[in-house]
Amino acid sequence: MAETRPAISKPALERVVRYLHYVKALPADGPPNISATFIAEALALNQVQVRKDLACVCSGGRPKTGYLRRTLVRDIEHFLGYDNLTDAVVVGVGNLGKALMAYNNFTAFGLNIVAGFDADPEKVGSEVCGKKIFDVNRVANLCRRLNARIGLITVPADKAQDVCALLVKGGIRAIWNFSPANLTVPASVAVKNESLAASFTVLSRMLAKSFETHGFD
């Protein structure tokens, strides 16, 4: 009988990524086991929450000893699909685009950037980290040819929707949008907005609250 694990929620999914990093960063010469209690303590989370999250991604721990680190890491990585590379392209090779292309840890979680696109003729034909930069009007064609499935948008907000349309035309099925623009896509295309503005706004509010409760010094 195939064991069925509970489905995972989005917040839980994000926590699991933290667990993975935490467990992987543990000293290699430490004990081979780790308990949910311990993880929860370290990441300032609720024990039961950690246990429930882990129940979604691995086959289970043992009372008294916890989870075996090695298999836990392997289970989580498998669950998250990190052992399965997906090809992606970056549109907009400005500072952020370049940084993302140069970030060599992406393959560790399944993202493989294969090319960049830009409208600036100065940039077209150059390389970033061994990846070629093509003219933006070739997006649709090349995405299809390269069989890329994910598009990262790092162009200014007013260009984002156009770029998005090109990516969709090229058969892209997931868009990681680093611009603040609100994108319109067909139902079959997934969009994840990475809003620095929203993120900072949350931090800013936490800061204000901290000043309220802890004073300015």
Place this chain on the structure above:
Amino acid sequence: MAETRPAISKPALERVVRYLHYVKALPADGPPNISATFIAEALALNQVQVRKDLACVCSGGRPKTGYLRRTLVRDIEHFLGYDNLTDAVVVGVGNLGKALMAYNNFTAFGLNIVAGFDADPEKVGSEVCGKKIFDVNRVANLCRRLNARIGLITVPADKAQDVCALLVKGGIRAIWNFSPANLTVPASVAVKNESLAASFTVLSRMLAKSFETHGFD
């Protein structure tokens, strides 16, 4: 009698940032009003949700006409504290750190990066976008001198906790952590983790689900 607005939740706060961008991006020569119905439609959200969110940040709309765009933008910007600059420093002037220092839109939402720090002697003494790069061992001293309140961490994960400690020592009260490391800070310091890994993992799962329901083509 001072009107008391309902408190805002974190998810609502992030949506409000989207509303602001959306309303600001509307054509300048369009109608002076915008309704919650319209915003909800455009951003694929629930009408009531938009209305409730707006109730937290502005003084209210008028039945039949909606909200006056000009005052809505002003109210939201004020509510979000965008009219109030906070000084910040960046530690780790790699590709991402440089991109953040160069991103000239931050001041539009209240973030003012005043300096950078790096351990690489090649970088120390140089400038990025007119902002000086200092040696990382001067973080604590200079943060205090500059009266910076926010620290952006863009160093590798294994250096993040050390850098974090230096920032806290320098009187920093909010940390925007771009490394995957799990930071330990005093209760008076706010931390916002910006996890590319977590974010991508969510997108990756959406993509997989899209393949399931819409097929590969």
Place this chain on the structure above:
DNA sequence: TAGATTGTTAATCGATTAACAATC
């Protein structure tokens, strides 16, 4: 007036936490 819209109160939904039983 009629209709579109706001805003509020109640119902639903989902995620988190608490209590407890099972296990090594």
Place this chain on the structure above:
DNA sequence: TAGATTGTTAATCGATTAACAATC
């Protein structure tokens, strides 16, 4: 055995959505 831990079932909490009254 006793105690630490897992994992499940029930209770709580918070956010979203639905229903409806108020207003221009």
